[in-house]
Amino acid sequence: MTVAVEFASVSRHFGTVRAVDEVDLSIAEGTFFAMLGPSGSGKTTCLRLISGFEKPTHGAIRIFGQDVSNTPPNRRNVNTVFQDYALFPHLNVRENVGYGLMVKGVGRATRNARAEEMLALVKLDGFGERKPGQLSGGQRQRVALARALVNEPRVLLLDEPLGALDLKLREAMQDELKALQKRLGITFVFVTHDQTEALSMADRLAVFNHGKIAQIGTPSEIYAQPRTRFVADFVGSSNVLPPKLAQRLGAAPKWSSLRPEALRLTDTRTAALAGTVTGLRYLGAGTRVTVVVTGAELGVLVPTGSPLPEQGAEVGIVFDAADLHPMEEA
Amino acid sequence: MKSALLPERGPGDRLTAIFWRRPRVLLLLLITPPLLWLGVVYIGSLAALLLQSFYSIDEFSGLVVREFTLKTYVELFRPANFDIIRRTLVMSASVTLASAVLAFPIAYYAARYATGRWKAVFYLGIMLPLWSSYLVKVYAWKLILAKEGIVTWVADGLGLGFLLDAALALPGVGGNSLSTSFLGTFLVFVYVWLPYMILPMQAALERVPKSMLEASADLGASSAQTFRTVILPLAMPGVIAGSIFTFSLTMGDYIIPQIVGTSARFIGLAVYQLQGTAGNLPLAAAFAVVPIIIMLIYLSLAKRAGAFDAL
Structure with missing residues (x-):
């Protein structure tokens, strides 16, 4: 397995702020890698360290084994899809897409042909003459993608590329991006703060918090076995149980996570846990019922169609002991 | 129970209601006075000027003949007059080019890097010279550039007097001293109009x-x-916006070439003299039309070159 991007205890400090703090990371070639985290967690700075817009304060970054500490962005075979797309307003779509080839001295005819090819790839054939200002947000996003891919980068960086799109378009683009990545086999590094987006698209993902990586793994590992309370809380909306409650339920006295869909409501007599319903939130496919038990507040996902308790009702909660996941760290 | 409507408090509320019902009334009230000013006073006088340029002057009586003729325009192409136009054009173009080159790094720094206090320092630095009288600045420059002035003194002190002499020895633009040469006129023009180039450039770069x-x-x-x-x-x-300022301001100025420079005339000075002492209003008007035409040509060329594509 070839390593596409490697961070060796990389830090980036802005004054006293440690935006990226001693991060070790290794991204295998051909993976769809997501960097997930709240704003200010260091994920975007990590992306900018790969593209070269930020220089590490400490540590080394290697791209396909080559140290890029002294390589400016224009000499890295890495391209970025920017959050605001950053299309050049004075150039038309074809010129935008061909820009990377133009600055490398590729002739006009070849350039235009390649640009048209890329536009076809992102399903924008026939849009070459338009100016970016005449396109919708979704189309602009595709142009930005084509403009990056035309250079055949070894790593494609995507900085929250779907953030500005509406939900329907975002979901369609998620599928398309995923399919495109599989087809081209290029390593994609994708920054997002949307956990469902990261889980559904990535082969592997890193969860960032306070400039450090809280956990790296496949989406299912991260979802089912969060390593810290932060990960459990941020990825999905897991119930986090304090050590005492976990112990009472027969597990190790550690902070533990318990997915809302692993819980079922029953009547109070048969259940190990009992509590009062304090809230009901309808989500379409199910309803999230909030139950206050001694020592904690638990969310229970009741699929639509199953009977729902009343607000204030006393309910029992049952679950499979295997779903109670003790976490390594508080 | 509270009413759904709030009580009307007086004429202010009534007026607001009128404007809300008829938004055009407010627009009309706002733009009528400036439109009148622009239409009557500004465009009107410009039209009067244009009209004058099609009249001619009777060579014997010195009176304006109010008959349409292109004679006055033909007059512009007489060598003495055409020299004035060419000189002004070359000076305006050089001043604009030099201003653009000087302004760019300053504007770029201000737009890209200056923040907070440095931004304030930048604006102050650019605007401060505009606060003092233009005449005072020009006279100050006359002294700075004079043969006994600071520039000569510094150049001699640094042992660079030969450079200054070499510059003054340049044919066409040199002279006895900086304050009596085209070079001096050029320097003062650049100094005086530079802020008008920096500010629009900075605004464009900031976007x-x-x-x-x-x-x-x-x-x-x-x-x-x-x-x-x-x-x-x-x-x-x-850059185009800035160059419109520097170009047209240089073309129309008649003070600076009088104070700093040679006795050779520029368009502004020619207009000033023709409409005053010489009493040749038609020729003055024809001269005044020249910068307008040059600006129109310049703008259409800029447009064709795609200078406004990014707007």
Whole structure:
């Protein structure tokens, strides 16, 4: 397995702020890698360290084994899809897409042909003459993608590329991006703060918090076995149980996570846990019922169609002991 | 129970209601006075000027003949008059070019890097010279550039007097001293009009998002390529706006060439003298039309070159 991007205890400090703090990371070639985290967690700075817009304060970054500490962005075979797309307003779509080839001295005819090819790839054939200002947000996003891919980068960086799109378009683009990545086999590094987006698209993902990586793994590992309370809380909306409650339920006295869909409501007599319903939130496919038990507040996902308790009702909660996941760290 | 409507408090509320019902009334009230001013006083006088330029002067009586003729325009092409136009044009173009080159790094720094207090320092530095009287500045420059002035003194002190002498020995633009040469006129023009170039340029550069420059570098462009293919085209509307100021201000100015420079005349000075002492209003008007035509040509060329594409 070839390593596409490697961070060796990389830090980036802005004054006293440690935006990226001693991060070790290794991204295998051909993976769809997501960097997930709240704003200010260091994920975007990590992306900018790969593209070269930020220089590490400490540590080394290697791209396909080559140290890029002294390589400016224009000499890295890495391209970025920017959050605001950053299309050049004075150039038309074809010129935008061909820009990377133009600055490398590729002739006009070849350039235009390649640009048209890329536009076809992102399903924008026939849009070459338009100016970016005449396109919708979704189309602009595709142009930005084509403009990056035309250079055949070894790593494609995507900085929250779907953030500005509406939900329907975002979901369609998620599928398309995923399919495109599989087809081209290029390593994609994708920054997002949307956990469902990261889980559904990535082969592997890193969860960032306070400039450090809280956990790296496949989406299912991260979802089912969060390593810290932060990960459990941020990825999905897991119930986090304090050590005492976990112990009472027969597990190790550690902070533990318990997915809302692993819980079922029953009547109070048969259940190990009992509590009062304090809230009901309808989500379409199910309803999230909030139950206050001694020592904690638990969310229970009741699929639509199953009977729902009343607000204030006393309910029992049952679950499979295997779903109670003790976490390594508080 | 509270009413759904709030009580009317007086004429202010009534007026607001009228404007709300008829938004055009407010617009009309706002733009009528300036439109009248612009239409009657400004465009009107310009039309009167244009009209004058089609009259001619009777060579014997010195009276204006109110008959349409192109005679006065033909007059402009007489060598003595045409020299004035050419001289003014070359001076305006040089001043504009020099201002653009000098202004760019300053505007770029201010737009890209200056923040907070440094931004205030920048604005103060640019605007401060505009606060003092233009005449005072020009006279100050006369002293600075004079043969016994600071420039000569510093050049001699640094042992660079030969450079100054070499510059003054240049044919056509040199002279006895900086304050009595075209070179001096040029320097003062550049100094006086530079802020008018910096400010629009800075505004244009400020609108170029940083991610645009990063995208260019990301796609493999060197700094020089980014400058040529992204920064310059996007800053072009600002450069054009600034050059309209520096170009037309230089073309119309009649004070600076009188105080600093040779006795050779520029368009502004020619207009001033023709409409005053010489009493040749038609020729003065024809001269005044020249900068307008040059500006129109300049703008249409700029438009054709795509200078406004980024607007």
